[in-house]
Amino acid sequence: MSQTTQLLFKNRKPGETIFLKEFSANGGYQGLKTAVGTMTPEEVRELVKASALRGRGGAGFPTGVKWGFFPADKPGTKYLVCNCDEMEPGTYKDGVLLQADPHQLIEGMILSAFALQTQVGYIFIRYAYEKQAENLRRAITEATEAGYLGKNILGSGFDFELHVHGSAGRYILGEETALLNGLEGIRPNPRLKPPFPAVRGLFGQPTTVNNVETLANIPHIVTGGAQWFKDLALTPDGSGTKLFGLSGHLNCTECFELPVGITLHEVINKYGQGMWKNKQFKACLPGGASTPYLTREHMGVPLDFASLEQVGSRFGTAGVTAFDEDTCMVAVTLNLIAFFARESCGWCTPCRDGLTMVRWLLETLESGKGTREHLEMLKDQLANISGKSFCALAEGAMGPVAGLLNHFEQEIVDHIDRGHCPFNK
Amino acid sequence: MTSIESQTTSHLLDQQTLAEFIQHAGEIEHPREMIIDVLRAIQSHHGWVPDEGVELTASILGLTPIEVEEIATFYDKIFRRPVGRFVIHLCDSVCCWVRGADEIAAYLKKVLDIEFGQTTADGLFTLLPSCCLGCCGIAPAVMIRQEFFGPLTPEKVDELITSLRKEALA
Numbered sequence: 001m002s003q004t005t006q007l008l009f010k011n012r013k014p015g016e017t018i019f020l021k022e023f024s025a026n027g028g029y030q031g032l033k034t035a036v037g038t039m040t041p042e043e044v045r046e047l048v049k050a051s052a053l054r055g056r057g058g059a060g061f062p063t064g065v066k067w068g069f070f071p072a073d074k075p076g077t078k079y080l081v082c083n084c085d086e087m088e089p090g091t092y093k094d095g096v097l098l099q100a101d102p103h104q105l106i107e108g109m110i111l112s113a114f115a116l117q118t119q120v121g122y123i124f125i126r127y128a129y130e131k132q133a134e135n136l137r138r139a140i141t142e143a144t145e146a147g148y149l150g151k152n153i154l155g156s157g158f159d160f161e162l163h164v165h166g167s168a169g170r171y172i173l174g175e176e177t178a179l180l181n182g183l184e185g186i187r188p189n190p191r192l193k194p195p196f197p198a199v200r201g202l203f204g205q206p207t208t209v210n211n212v213e214t215l216a217n218i219p220h221i222v223t224g225g226a227q228w229f230k231d232l233a234l235t236p237d238g239s240g241t242k243l244f245g246l247s248g249h250l251n252c253t254e255c256f257e258l259p260v261g262i263t264l265h266e267v268i269n270k271y272g273q274g275m276w277k278n279k280q281f282k283a284c285l286p287g288g289a290s291t292p293y294l295t296r297e298h299m300g301v302p303l304d305f306a307s308l309e310q311v312g313s314r315f316g317t318a319g320v321t322a323f324d325e326d327t328c329m330v331a332v333t334l335n336l337i338a339f340f341a342r343e344s345c346g347w348c349t350p351c352r353d354g355l356t357m358v359r360w361l362l363e364t365l366e367s368g369k370g371t372r373e374h375l376e377m378l379k380d381q382l383a384n385i386s387g388k389s390f391c392a393l394a395e396g397a398m399g400p401v402a403g404l405l406n407h408f409e410q411e412i413v414d415h416i417d418r419g420h421c422p423f424n425k
Numbered sequence: 426m427t428s429i430e431s432q433t434t435s436h437l438l439d440q441q442t443l444a445e446f447i448q449h450a451g452e453i454e455h456p457r458e459m460i461i462d463v464l465r466a467i468q469s470h471h472g473w474v475p476d477e478g479v480e481l482t483a484s485i486l487g488l489t490p491i492e493v494e495e496i497a498t499f500y501d502k503i504f505r506r507p508v509g510r511f512v513i514h515l516c517d518s519v520c521c522w523v524r525g526a527d528e529i530a531a532y533l534k535k536v537l538d539i540e541f542g543q544t545t546a547d548g549l550f551t552l553l554p555s556c557c558l559g560c561c562g563i564a565p566a567v568m569i570r571q572e573f574f575g576p577l578t579p580e581k582v583d584e585l586i587t588s589l590r591k592e593a594l595a
Contacts, residue, residue, distance in 0.1 A: 089518035089557035127502045128558050130571040168461050168500035171556060185457035185486075187495045203455055247520040247561035254562055289519060289557075319561065321520055335522050339556055345499075 005232055007220040007241055008213065009257040012100040017135050020142040023103040029148055031219025032111050036156040039222075041072060044115035048218060050226035052239035057083055057174075057211030058091075058288060058317045059392070060305045069198045071206050072117040079207040080118040081183065082109055082215055084125040084132070085167065085174040088396075089289040089339055090319035093243035094212035096255040098132035102139040106162070108215035110148055111222065113160045116208055121162040124179050127169050136164050171343035175391050176209040178345065189347040190391035213243055234261030238304040248284065248321040249276040261307070265299040267320055279324035283407070287316020289336050290396025292403030293329070312406060314399065328423035329408040330415055333400045334362040340397030348390035355397055357381055365412055368420035375412055379405060429484045437467050437478050446485050456486045460496050464503050473504035501555075509544040511589050514555035514568040521557075524564040524576065530554075532579045536586060549593055550586075 011018045011026050020028070035044050049064025071078070082105065086094045097104060109121050125133045140162050143149045151159045165183055172178045177191035180202050201207020217240060221229045230239045238260040245255045250272035258271065268274070268281060275281050283293045286303060292313040294301065301307055305315045323332060341355035361378050364370045382405065386398045404412070414422045434443055446463055450456035463485055467478040474497055476490075482497075483490045497503050504512075515533065517526055534540060537550050544551045558573065560566035566575030567585075574585055 086559060087557060090520050090561050091557075092559040092561045095559045126559070127500075128568060128571065128573075165458070166461055166465065168465060169502035169556075170500055182461075183458060184455065185460040185496060187499055245561060247564060248523050253520075253564070285519070321523075321561070323523060327523065332519060332523070335517075335519050339518050343556060 004241060004256075004258050006257050007232075008097055008104055008216050008243060009100065011104075017099060018101045018103070019138065020103060020146060023101065024146075027223070028103055029107055029146075029219075031222040032107050032114075032148060033154060035111050035222050036114055036154050036158060041115050041117055044111065044218075044222065045072070047226050048115065048221060051221045051229045052226075052237070053214065053217055053221065053229070054239065054305055055211055056213035056217070056242070056317070058088065058290070058314075058396075060315055063210065063214055066198075066210075067116060067208065069196065070116050070208050071198065072115070074206060077120060077203075077205045078116065078118040079202040079205055080109060080113045080116060080121040081176075081179065081202060081207055081209045082121070082123040082212055083174060083176060083179055083209050084123055084129065084212045085171075085179060086129070086212070086317075087126055087171040087174055087343075088317060088319070089336070090247050090285055090321040091245060091288045091317040092247075092319065093245045093255050093317065095129055095132055096245070097212060097216065097243065098129065098135055102132070102135040103143065104216040104219075105136070105212055106139045106143050107148070108218045109162060110143070110153065110160055111218050112208075112210065112215055114153075114156075114158055115218075117158075118208070119159055119161070121160060122183060122202070123162070123164045124173070124183055125164060125166060126173070127167050130166075133164050133166060140164070170345075171339075172345040172391075172393060175393060178391070179209065180207065189345050190393075192390075232259055233304065234259045235302050235304045235307060237306050238302075242303075242318045244271070244303075245317075245319040246272050246322075247319065249279065249324040249327070250274070250322050251276055261302040261304045263299065264294060264301055264303060264320075267303065268299070268322060272320070272322065275322065275324050277324070279326065281322060282325045282327055283323045283329060283332075283403075285316075285319070285321040285400070286313055288319045289321075289339060290314075290399045291316040292399045293407055295407050313403070326423060328366070328421055329404055329411050330362060330366045331421065331423070333404045334359065334366050336400045337362055337397060340393065344393060348394075350385045350389040351391075351394035351397075354381060354385040354389075355394060358385070358398075358401060365415050366421055368415055368418065370412075370416050372413075372416060375409075375416065378412075429481070433477075434481055437471050437475075437481055439470060442466055442470075443485075450485055450487070457488060457492075459486060460488075460493060461500070461503075464493075464497055468504060472510070473507050475505075507544070509551040510549050510593060511569050512551045512553060514553050514558065516556070516558045516560060516564070516566050516568075517554045518557035520561035521564040521566055521575075526565040529565045529567075529577050529579075529582065532582055536582065549590065 053063045054060045178188040182188035197207040252273040346352045563575035
């Protein structure tokens, strides 16, 4: 049904995993061959910068700029780490990609390692993705036997070894410095930045951490060119395609590869096939649990980093979770905050105590026992948690609270005035 | 530190896996990175990680037990207490919740006659709430042994529990 150019999902078949034979037959490892055969590492880095690719893990930092901070020419061990801890509610695209086509990531990592001149790579993968981890281990074995991994890759003199590293739960591991601690076997609280991982990362060595989808895009940029990749997006400053994982009150809750800049209307009505049980759309999380809500007034907004920032939200991971007209947004926000409060690592006070406080405030308001004083306290917490925590977890947690206060303050007031949740019929 | 030779380990790890861990730890630059692998292997063999499992992990990796314990207690998928044969991780995050996870939770508690965090009297099932499992497209969902089941209805929960009970008898 999709007319979008399919890069990452081009080999995807329902219920199947594609391995080396089929991946190679469909143009797999051509990007790697082109890069190591005809380009310098610096040329690959420049190409990625020119493509305007932005990180697909949620924060959306330009990949070429991030790589620009990396001391690729510095001697000594350097690491490339793939963040496959995908644990933000509403986000499941990396899991789908690695179930369908694990070599997409393997080729992307080898090519990125060449660009950054890192000798060792790790794929840090969440506990729940054991099938994906098995796919990756098999793909690594195949790539090693084919000469794409190991010593003197494709006769280039470049060496790269790649390991899959499992985890055992907890959302905080998706924060890149907590992830590095987790990889090292240290208690995974986040680290103070600076120094940034590019300077002192894994085992104290220069490290770049990139998301699965980000890395998987690199070979396509090499084979197609930076301008072609940019032109895949529908917005002038956008770039590439994006994996959209749909969920919530939609008729179709699947994952699609769509152009960056597609409108919310098209995602909800064409790909999501409209609202479940013929109800009306009320709101959605546009890019995972930490992104402020969009509402009916945002149906025409192109889903891209810049356009979503303009309307006070974020593109995030493009995990779109839709809510119907009968959904209480105070209750949704309470569910989200309960997640973030439970997943807080407990390291800093704004997150450990602040989110617990916000959960209590939302419980009080949702139960109908809240007063206007509680509403003011909620606003106060927003002002005193956002921007004041040690890492981005609490900042993200407050995204939906900000969205609730911006778009649904009247709904909170209704709870207070009626003394009960207006949606509990 | 206790030497591995002086510990009884067979209930914690099969001896081949233990030998492989010891060999690998001696070969790599940073053996500490293996903590989660070792803890998960012990849990997979023994069902959960007892104090001796923490001590064994420490011995293999050249760490103190407290260095292992602060890792073991951080992760919610490492169990430091006994659990049932089948641990049911029920997603309570937003995508499952809006598609009826509360009803599935209530139904599971009723048919198993336990609350979250408890194990059935026959030792078969432990019910735990979990954060998002990445099953947002098949909500509401549960994870059992790293396999996923969803979208769940009370009827499908019945089928699932029946088939697991049958498996336990076989």
